[in-house]
Amino acid sequence: MPRYEEDWRRRFTEWDVDEEDDQPRPAVVKPDPAPAEETHEPRPIQVVLDESGAVRDVVIPENWRETTSPRELGPALLDAANRALGNVVAAQVEAFDLGSAPEQPVVARRDAPDAGGDPTSPIAEALVNEALDLFSRYDRDLEAYAAQVRQAATATSRGAGGNGRIVVTMTGGRITGVEADPRWAVTARYTEVRVEALSAFRAAGRGSAATRSIALPASITRLQELASDPEALSRQLGLSR
Template identity: 45%
Template sequence: MTVDQSGLVVDVTIVERWRDSVPPRELGELLRTTANTALLERVTAQLAEGAPRPSGPAQPAAALGDAGGDPAGVVARGLKQELQHLLARFDTELEQYRAELTKAAQTPTTGVAANGVVSVSLGGNGFTAVELEPAWLHTARHTEIRVTVLSAFQDAQRRTAHAAIAPPASVARLVELGSDPQALLRALGLGG
C-alpha cells in the first residue's frame, strides 16, 4: 500500500500468486491493516520531518507592498490593521474549524469500486473495513483486484466530509502572510 504526502492511497500491490499466502476470505482484513499501517507510517514521517509547509500558492512579495523602511507609513499601517483584524477573529474561527474537522473525521464513510465488488469503510480511526465480493475475488486476476481495490480506497477518501472543509478566511490569510517572512517584514517597514 502506498500513500502520498497528504495520506491518500495512491497504489496497492497485489502479487500474481497472492492466493498462495493469503486465504481469499482474509484479503480484506489484510488490506485494511496494511492501509492503516501505511497511513501511520506517513504521519510518523511527517512528524519527524517537522510541520508541513503550506501547499497553496504564496502571495508574491510585491503584492504585499513595501513600506520602504517606514513602519509608520501607509503600507505598514494598512497591514497592521489587517493583522489586528485577522488576529481578533483567529481564535474563534480556529475553534470552529477544529470542531468541523473533528465532526467530519468522526463521520463514517464508505467508498465503492465502480463495479460494486469492493467497498472500503473509513471512520475516525482510519480504515475500518475492506470488503470484497467472494465470487468475484475467486475469478479475478491480481491486476484486476489491484485496480478495483485502489478505486474503492480512493472513492472512500474522496467522499470524506473533511476533504471539503476549507480553512476559515483568517487562518488562510495568516498562513498566506506568513509564507514569505521577508516580504511581511518589508511590508511592515521592518526589513530591507
C-alpha cells in the same frame, strides 16, 4: 590313517571355493528415488499501498479459495490492508532521521509595499488596520477550523467496486471495513475479484480524501504570510527602510 581317508576328510572339511567368487561382482545400482511432488502453497491475499498509504494494487492468487472461503473474502481483504499499512508505517519510522531538521512550511507572500520608514504613512496604517481585523477573527476562525478537522477525523466514507460486489469503508482516512458478496465470490474469477476490490478501495479513498482536504481560514493564512517575512513586515509598517 590311510591316505585315502585323509584325502576324504580334507575334501569335506575345507571350504569349497568357487572360482566365480574370486571375480569382482558388479555394484548394485539402486534406482534414484522418485522426485517428491512439488507442493504449491497457496499465497495469501495481499493489498499493496504506496508511501502515502493509498491502495495501489490488490493481489488475488488464482487459488485463493484454498485458504479463504468466499464468505471470508471481505475480512481477508481488510486484514491484508491493515498488514500493508503496518508495513508502511514501520518503514517510515525506520527511515525517519531524528537528526534532520524539519522542513519549514512554504508560505506564498504577496509583494509587500514599502512605507518608506514612516509609521504614519497610509501603507503602514492600512497594514495595522488589516492586522487588527485579522486578530479579531482569528479565534472564531480557528475554532471553526478545529471543528472541521475533528469532523473529518471521524468522517466515514464508503466506496463500492464497479459492480457493487465489494464495498470498502474508511473512517478518518483509515480502512475500517470491507464487505464482499459471498454468492458472487463463489464463482467470480480471481481476476474479477482483483478488479472489483481495487476499484472499491480507490473509490473509498477518493471519498475519504474529499472529507480530509480542509483549507486553513483566510485570516490564519494571511497572518502566516505576514509573519513569514519579518523584514518585509517591518518595511511595510514603516519601522525600517
